[in-house]
Amino acid sequence: MKSLKIILSLLLLTCLVYAFTSERVSAKQDDGMTVEEYVKKTENKDKIVFVYFKADWCAPCIKLKPAIEQLQTEEKEKVEILVIDVDENKKVSTHFEINTLPLFIIYKNGKKVWENNTSLPKAEIQKKLNLYK
Numbered sequence: 001m002k003s004l005k006i007i008l009s010l011l012l013l014t015c016l017v018y019a020f021t022s023e024r025v026s027a028k029q030d031d032g033m034t035v036e037e038y039v040k041k042t043e044n045k046d047k048i049v050f051v052y053f054k055a056d057w058c059a060p061c062i063k064l065k066p067a068i069e070q071l072q073t074e075e076k077e078k079v080e081i082l083v084i085d086v087d088e089n090k091k092v093s094t095h096f097e098i099n100t101l102p103l104f105i106i107y108k109n110g111k112k113v114w115e116n117n118t119s120l121p122k123a124e125i126q127k128k129l130n131l132y133k
Contacts, residue, residue: 032089038096043110044080048132050125051082053093053103060119061102067122071129078133108132 033041042049052068054061072081086093086101106114106128113132120128 033084033092035092035095038084038089038092041080041082042107044107045109047078047080048113048129049080049082049107050075050129051084051103051105051107053084053086053098053101053105055086055101057087058101064102064119067125070122071125075129079129104128106132 042051050071052064054064056062068081068083071079072083075081084092086098092098100117102117102119104114104116104120104125105112114128116128
């Protein structure tokens with residue numbers, strides 16, 4: 001009987017923790033980028049826009065993090081780089097049906113000119129950016 005009480009207590013505690021964390025995640029998702037904000041950011045006329053869709057749980061995305069950070073520094077004069085976490089920006093990821101990560105998109109004058117949904121090394125990303133600068 002005592003072990004049943006312990007199991008029920010742990011189950012109740014697990015439910016409470018889940019309810020608390022899922023509520024916080026939902027609140028965070030509500031603060032994500034809207035589709036209109038995304039479209040506005042990709043309409044840059046002065047620079048090409050490189051969009052990188054990622055998630056914290058995505059192994060290839062974790063591996064790409066240093067390369068993307070380097071590109072943000074190296075390319076800031078000619079390329080606007082948007083890093084979008086799909087879990088924090090549900091409106092955008094749902095609207096554009098983002099279901100494969102990582103996902104790279106290049107926009108030039110507001111038009112999508114390239115898209116890739118496989119992990120690429122920094123040198124390959126750099127080549128694609130150079131094509132559209």
